Amino acid sequence: MTISFDPRAKADAMYKGAxxxxxxxxxxxPASSGQVMEAINPANGKLLAQLPRGxxxxxxxxxxxxxxxxxxxxxxxxxxxxxxxxLRIADLVEQNWETLCVSDxxxxxxxxxxxxxxxxxxxxxxxxxxxxxxxxxxxxxxxxVPGEVVSFTRKEPIGVVGAIIPWNAPTASSxxxxxxxxxxxxxxxxxxxxxxSLTPLMIGKLMQEAGLPDGVINIVTGTGAEAxxxxxxxxxxxxxVFTGSTATGQAxxxxxxxxxxxxxxxxxxKSPVIICADADLDRAVPVAAMxxxxxxxxxxxxxxxxxxxxxxxxxxxxxxxxxxRNLRIGDGIDPEIDLGPLINRRQAGKVEKFIVSAHDExxxxxxxxxxxxxxxxxxxxxxxxxxxxxxxxxxxxxxxxIFGPVISAMPFDTIEEAVQRANNTPYGLAAGVFxxxxxxxxxxxxxxxxGSVWVNMYHAIDPAVxxxxxxxxxxxxxxxxxxxxxxxxxxxxxxxxx
Numbered sequence: 001m002t003i004s005f006d007p008r009a010k011a012d013a014m015y016k017g018a019x020x021x022x023x024x025x026x027x028x029x030p031a032s033s034g035q036v037m038e039a040i041n042p043a044n045g046k047l048l049a050q051l052p053r054g055x056x057x058x059x060x061x062x063x064x065x066x067x068x069x070x071x072x073x074x075x076x077x078x079x080x081x082x083x084x085x086x087l088r089i090a091d092l093v094e095q096n097w098e099t100l101c102v103s104d105x106x107x108x109x110x111x112x113x114x115x116x117x118x119x120x121x122x123x124x125x126x127x128x129x130x131x132x133x134x135x136x137x138x139x140x141x142x143x144x145v146p147g148e149v150v151s152f153t154r155k156e157p158i159g160v161v162g163a164i165i166p167w168n169a170p171t172a173s174s175x176x177x178x179x180x181x182x183x184x185x186x187x188x189x190x191x192x193x194x195x196x197s198l199t200p201l202m203i204g205k206l207m208q209e210a211g212l213p214d215g216v217i218n219i220v221t222g223t224g225a226e227a228x229x230x231x232x233x234x235x236x237x238x239x240x241v242f243t244g245s246t247a248t249g250q251a252x253x254x255x256x257x258x259x260x261x262x263x264x265x266x267x268x269x270k271s272p273v274i275i276c277a278d279a280d281l282d283r284a285v286p287v288a289a290m291x292x293x294x295x296x297x298x299x300x301x302x303x304x305x306x307x308x309x310x311x312x313x314x315x316x317x318x319x320x321x322x323x324x325r326n327l328r329i330g331d332g333i334d335p336e337i338d339l340g341p342l343i344n345r346r347q348a349g350k351v352e353k354f355i356v357s358a359h360d361e362x363x364x365x366x367x368x369x370x371x372x373x374x375x376x377x378x379x380x381x382x383x384x385x386x387x388x389x390x391x392x393x394x395x396x397x398x399x400x401x402i403f404g405p406v407i408s409a410m411p412f413d414t415i416e417e418a419v420q421r422a423n424n425t426p427y428g429l430a431a432g433v434f435x436x437x438x439x440x441x442x443x444x445x446x447x448x449x450x451g452s453v454w455v456n457m458y459h460a461i462d463p464a465v466x467x468x469x470x471x472x473x474x475x476x477x478x479x480x481x482x483x484x485x486x487x488x489x490x491x492x493x494x495x496x497x498x
């Protein structure tokens with residue numbers, strides 16, 4: 001990718017440790033308690049900014065503001081007006097894309113080349129939901145009730161939405177929650193991850209600039225244990241949408257029962273990638289590698305369980321390891337970097353423990369497997385892209401979500417065996433298949449228990465295509481018409497006409 005600006009110069013001019021207030025009811029405010037959190041650059045450990053540490057009373061204020069907006073002028077916005085608003089937001093996001101991407105890279109480490117490359121998807125989401133805003137409708141239904149009785153359905157906004165997003169994709173995750181809420185006429189309280197809140201706040205400013213009425217979007221920064229927990233249980237919230245870990249998703253589902261709010265959960269995964277004997281290795285090797293390494297393994301759909309047909313296994317794994325060794329690792333603000341840091345030292349420590357467990361349980365380290373401290377990386381959270389061979393299905397690294405740059409390579413003898421082992425997990429978020437046989441591709445996509453299955457590719461996500469998980473990877477879908485339905489109630493109307 002050719003970059004036409006200087007990312008580092010833009011980064012140096014951004015934030016500078018200053019306090020960044022949160023958005024409630026159209027006002028930019030500190031936490032009512034006065035408490036703050038620090039935003040730290042994971043590439044060098046330096047302070048980026050200070051943020052409000054919002055707590056229960058701040059969430060309460062944001063929910064009240066969202067409710068007032070829902071019942072106020074926002075309720076009278078026509079579909080055309082909501083569409084026009086989303087299109088203005090899309091234009092502003094596109095105009096400010098470089099700034100948003102530099103903010104993301106600073107805050108959570110994803111290389112600038114990759115954040116910039118996400119433009120079509122993110123701006124496309126806004127324009128997709130803008131189109132859907134004018135396509136929502138109920139149905140006229142022929143009923144069998146005696147007399148002249150008309151029956152039909154109305155689609156109405158579910159109400160106040162509480163959205164809790166992860167740190168690994170702040171821009172995309174924010175838009176994926178906010179845009180359908182605007183399209184359907186809902187209002188929203190967004191709680192970004194405490195690890196990456198800066199870009200969501202920037203997006204809030206752009207939405208105000210676009211003319212979004214006060215209170216339609218509210219952004220409360222704070223911890224999951226404080227602000228997130230209050231939002232999940234809040235009786236004034238009609239729906240919770242969450243992306244993050246399975247354990248946190250379970251806690252949110254339990255907290256939601258107080259008022260039986262609607263819940264959508266996109267949770268963790270331990271996704272399999274199956275390399276069939278006839279696979280095009282020149283294509284499969286880099287795609288299978290980046291299925292994990294794209295964000296240093298910090299993606300819910302990471303294809304970290306690699307099943308390779310036995311007679312090509314050794315060649316494939318060696319080529320995979322060589323690809324990993326050639327990846328450039330460092331501060332993601334450098335356009336030449338392929339892999340950035342892990343989000344914090346705590347996560348890096350967890351990944352190191354997984355690597356130790358792999359050694360202890362008998363896996364064979366092929367490449368990587370260590371913290372990187374040379375060439376100025378000692379102040380960041382860098383772990384080398386890692387490949388383990390001789391991995392068994394019962395090993396810790398083959399069962400648990402690592403959220404780090406670690407691939408577990410395992411041979412298989414038959415397709416039936418590969419499918420059984422691939423499905424032998426409590427998760428069901430994603431899967432990948434590499435084969436030149438179209439019949440085999442259809443066979444595997446129908447048998448793999450995953451919400452998304454990619455063939456001869458990975459990571460493809462489009463606003464028009466539903467995305468979500470099965471089993472312990474959650475429920476509900478984002479993308480497509482199904483996504484809008486998650487934000488709508490269906491009301492039946494009966495009219496006696498005689």
